[in-house]
Amino acid sequence: MERASSFVVRITSSSTSSLFFREDRSLLPRPTHQRSALRVRRALLGNSLYRRLFFWALASIFLLGLALRFTEPRLLRERVHDLTEFHDNAKSREDGEIPTKVVTVLTAGTETPEVPAWSPDMLNWLQFRHLDGFFVGLKALVPHSEYRPEHPRAAGEESPYPFTISYTGLPTPTPFVPQPDYASAEYRSQYHEVKTCYLDKDRKTRVPDTYAYHGVVQGQSEPVIGSHSLLGLRDDVCFDRFGRYGPYGLGYSFDEGGVEVGIDTEKEGSEAVWSRTGKINYENMDWGDAQTRCFESNKKRFVDASASNEPTPAKSGTSSGRPGHKHKIPRTAVVIRSYTGYRWTHHALLNFRALISELALRSGAEYGVHFLLHVRDDNEAIWADPATGQRILNENMPREFHSLCTLWSEDQMRLVYPGHFGSSFSNPSGADIHGVYRSAHLPLQVFAMNHPEYEHFWNWELDMRFLGNYYELFDRLGAWGRQQSRVGAWERSAKYYIPRYHGSWDNFTQVVHDETVASGRPAVFGPVTFPGRVPLRSELGGQSFIPASCARRTERARCGVGEEADLITLNPLFDAEDSGWVFASDVTGYPTDQPPPPRRSAIITASRLSRRLLAAMHEETWRMHHAMFSEMFPAAVALHHGLKAVYAPHPVSLDREWDLHAVDAAFNGGRDGSAGGAGSPFDLRNEHNHKGTSWYYNSEFAGLLWRRWLGYAQYDGRGPGGGRDGAGTLRGGREDEQRADGTGRMCLRSMLVHPIKWELPAEVEGYYKG
Numbered sequence: 224m225e226r227a228s229s230f231v232v233r234i235t236s237s238s239t240s241s242l243f244f245r246e247d248r249s250l251l252p253r254p255t256h257q258r259s260a261l262r263v264r265r266a267l268l269g270n271s272l273y274r275r276l277f278f279w280a281l282a283s284i285f286l287l288g289l290a291l292r293f294t295e296p297r298l299l300r301e302r303v304h305d306l307t308e309f310h311d312n313a314k315s316r317e318d319g320e321i322p323t324k325v326v327t328v329l330t331a332g333t334e335t336p337e338v339p340a341w342s343p344d345m346l347n348w349l350q351f352r353h354l355d356g357f358f359v360g361l362k363a364l365v366p367h368s369e370y371r372p373e374h375p376r377a378a379g380e381e382s383p384y385p386f387t388i389s390y391t392g393l394p395t396p397t398p399f400v401p402q403p404d405y406a407s408a409e410y411r412s413q414y415h416e417v418k419t420c421y422l423d424k425d426r427k428t429r430v431p432d433t434y435a436y437h438g439v440v441q442g443q444s445e446p447v448i449g450s451h452s453l454l455g456l457r458d459d460v461c462f463d464r465f466g467r468y469g470p471y472g473l474g475y476s477f478d479e480g481g482v483e484v485g486i487d488t489e490k491e492g493s494e495a496v497w498s499r500t501g502k503i504n505y506e507n508m509d510w511g512d513a514q515t516r517c518f519e520s521n522k523k524r525f526v527d528a529s530a531s532n533e534p535t536p537a538k539s540g541t542s543s544g545r546p547g548h549k550h551k552i553p554r555t556a557v558v559i560r561s562y563t564g565y566r567w568t569h570h571a572l573l574n575f576r577a578l579i580s581e582l583a584l585r586s587g588a589e590y591g592v593h594f595l596l597h598v599r600d601d602n603e604a605i606w607a608d609p610a611t612g613q614r615i616l617n618e619n620m621p622r623e624f625h626s627l628c629t630l631w632s633e634d635q636m637r638l639v640y641p642g643h644f645g646s647s648f649s650n651p652s653g654a655d656i657h658g659v660y661r662s663a664h665l666p667l668q669v670f671a672m673n674h675p676e677y678e679h680f681w682n683w684e685l686d687m688r689f690l691g692n693y694y695e696l697f698d699r700l701g702a703w704g705r706q707q708s709r710v711g712a713w714e715r716s717a718k719y720y721i722p723r724y725h726g727s728w729d730n731f732t733q734v735v736h737d738e739t740v741a742s743g744r745p746a747v748f749g750p751v752t753f754p755g756r757v758p759l760r761s762e763l764g765g766q767s768f769i770p771a772s773c774a775r776r777t778e779r780a781r782c783g784v785g786e787e788a789d790l791i792t793l794n795p796l797f798d799a800e801d802s803g804w805v806f807a808s809d810v811t812g813y814p815t816d817q818p819p820p821p822r823r824s825a826i827i828t829a830s831r832l833s834r835r836l837l838a839a840m841h842e843e844t845w846r847m848h849h850a851m852f853s854e855m856f857p858a859a860v861a862l863h864h865g866l867k868a869v870y871a872p873h874p875v876s877l878d879r880e881w882d883l884h885a886v887d888a889a890f891n892g893g894r895d896g897s898a899g900g901a902g903s904p905f906d907l908r909n910e911h912n913h914k915g916t917s918w919y920y921n922s923e924f925a926g927l928l929w930r931r932w933l934g935y936a937q938y939d940g941r942g943p944g945g946g947r948d949g950a951g952t953l954r955g956g957r958e959d960e961q962r963a964d965g966t967g968r969m970c971l972r973s974m975l976v977h978p979i980k981w982e983l984p985a986e987v988e989g990y991y992k993g
């Protein structure tokens with residue numbers, strides 16, 4: 224951890240001048256940091272008279288708009304959990320009695336989707352009504368065995384609406400611990416002891432638990448794409464905002480060491496999440512320091528990269544079987560891509576506190592978290608002058624994360640990867656080959672080469688959230704990747720898995736196999752050949768990335784089972800050729816008088832890359848001067864050299880009641896039933912299908928759902944023409960969740976959401992103005 228690196232200025236806590244600690248220059252001043260949309264406006268509004276005038280004008284326009292809105296007839300009728308029968312318990316509460324039993328009948332939505340006449344066939348999701356179950360609250364929690372989803376349902380299966388719920392007060396959340404039971408005899412017989420890590424130097428404050436509710440909210444939709452149970456994610460628990468973030472500072476004041484967001488939302492029963500630890504004071508937290516201490520006390524557990532060149536053993540351990548032999552485990556880095564100018568918010572702060580706590584500290588340093596901070600101004604002397612580095616940190620990163628930061632710039636990439644890169648088949652963005660837009664992987668390659676202590680690297684972004692516990696997500700994705708056979712892996716990974724449509728994973732595997740056979744194309748296995756292919760040095764030396772066991776015919780089907788995946792993506796690894804994806808031909812350095820090399824791509828760069836994949840990409844870059852667009856290069860290099868790559872079908876929700884045939888037609892509409900080639904959902908003309916998903920760069924549903932879950936009222940994105948962003952009726956938020964006849968705050972099963980461009984309603988202005 225303390226290694227000095229030759230290229231990258233790493234600012235550690237010890238090199239940080241104490242001057243900066245004494246100064247109260249927190250990046251997130253009290254009260255809550257708010258975004259200012261335009262620089263010009265800020266200057267103009269410096270004068271308080273102008274400011275008052277401006278806000279009066281703004282308020283008048285708003286009120287006028289509001290008046291107009293209410294004079295119009297309502298476009299759509301009320302839909303969400305319309306309560307037809309309710310025994311008011313407000314009175315008994317006033318009398319000081321605890322409500323004993325409340326019976327509520329929830330009815331289904333009555334929305335009639337409006338399909339505008341002009342709508343071409345391609346917007347066929349307009350015909351499906353919006354789902355309501357996502358927004359039902361905790362009072363409708365039922366055991367998993369009683370749960371019936373609003374969607375998807377098999378043909379003939381009855382709707383869960385209307386349903387009656389009975390409850391005695393609110394349910395109570397319990398600690399949710401997805402890490403192995405480190406104290407168990409079983410764990411200790413196989414692995415070295417795990418030393419508990421603490422937030423503070425004095426080892427007094429333990430890293431808190433996250434809390435979950437046992438059960439699922441009745442009627443809530445099931446994810447349509449991907450699956451909890453397939454990946455080993457719990458599908459019988461749900462998370463509310465307090466169980467998720469309360470332990471890290473949500474829901475309490477600055478004076479108590481919290482971040483003062485969430486206090487103004489509905490919060491009945493939220494105190495439970497602080498019952499064991501109290502409200503933790505994060506005021507002087509130094510996460511890098513905590514992470515380093517955690518690693519130091521657990522060093523013995525891990526493969527020592529500097530001590531041996533032997534390949535690291537699989538975590539699951541095909542052990543030597545010697546009694547008393549303890550496995551050492553490889554470590555994984557989570558590298559969060561930050562950049563100068565990013566406006567930190569308290570919600571973002573909470574999210575990364577959670578990520579570091581759950582992944583690095585509660586795992587006894589199995590994971591290490593780092594911020595890779597892109598310094599966008601190439602003129603900054605980030606390698607020459609520590610004071611410059613410190614100033615950039617002060618201006619761009621919350622102080623508590625400073626000691627986790629590595630700074631880099633595009634000029635640095637030009638220095639590390641010099642020379643001529645040849646011509647590109649196409650360059651739609653017109654951007655520079657060393658630039659972050661086309662080559663976001665370059666600094667990750669450099670980071671990996673400078674951090675031999677890690678075997679795998681998660682590339683992560685600031686506008687992603689996991690509604691759930693990060694350890695559960697990353698651990699289960701890694702374990703699932705390890706279990707996958709290499710046989711048919713590229714073909715399965717090229718297709719969205721829709722469990723209610725395809726059946727079990729075995730069914731899906733069969734479907735893909737049949738489609739591959741029918742296509743007449745050979746399945747990919749091992750390195751691919753193509754004109755202009757240049758072998759890696761290791762390949763020239765006779766080495767292969769294919770495990771030796773794969774050569775034995777009898778074991779062929781199990782080839783790769785137990786082998787760590789070199790690449791795990793969170794969207795399909797689709798064939799970019801003919802796909803209509805804008806950057807499909809942004810391929811540089813290969814002979815342009817030949818067809819472009821075969822390649823795969825996965826939209827959204829969030830993925831796990833192995834050290835050996837990053838090393839191959841590094842060599843492709845510096846030695847062969849090869850490059851491809853950011854979302855394509857890792858997958859294409861893995862394809863070319865026979866590395867193991869998988870798309871992990873994590874749970875993704877849809878906002879509308881899609882017919883499952885339509886889901887398959889839209890999302891697997893490419894060549895041979897895949898997501899690639901002609902008809903791909905990543906074709907610019909088809910990408911609109913993703914707007915109602917919970918995980919896609921242009922999703923509008925992800926942010927809406929996330930903010931409702933955080934407790935803020937949102938326009939429900941409904942209305943003529945699809946509505947979506949900022950359209951429809953304002954729903955949710957405190958009044959709605961507190962209503963005596965309401966169901967309380969939302970509780971959702973774990974899911975990834977992206978993109979989250981803003982969270983607090985006060986930030987919205989800046990977002991809409993870009």
Ligand SMILES: *[C@@H]1O[C@H](CO)[C@@H](O)[C@H](O)[C@H]1NC(C)=O
Binds near residue numbers: 724727730
């Ligand atoms: C899945 O496979 C089983 C066993 O082969 C079969 O009975 C079932 O019909 C298949 N389901 C689907 C949806 O294809």
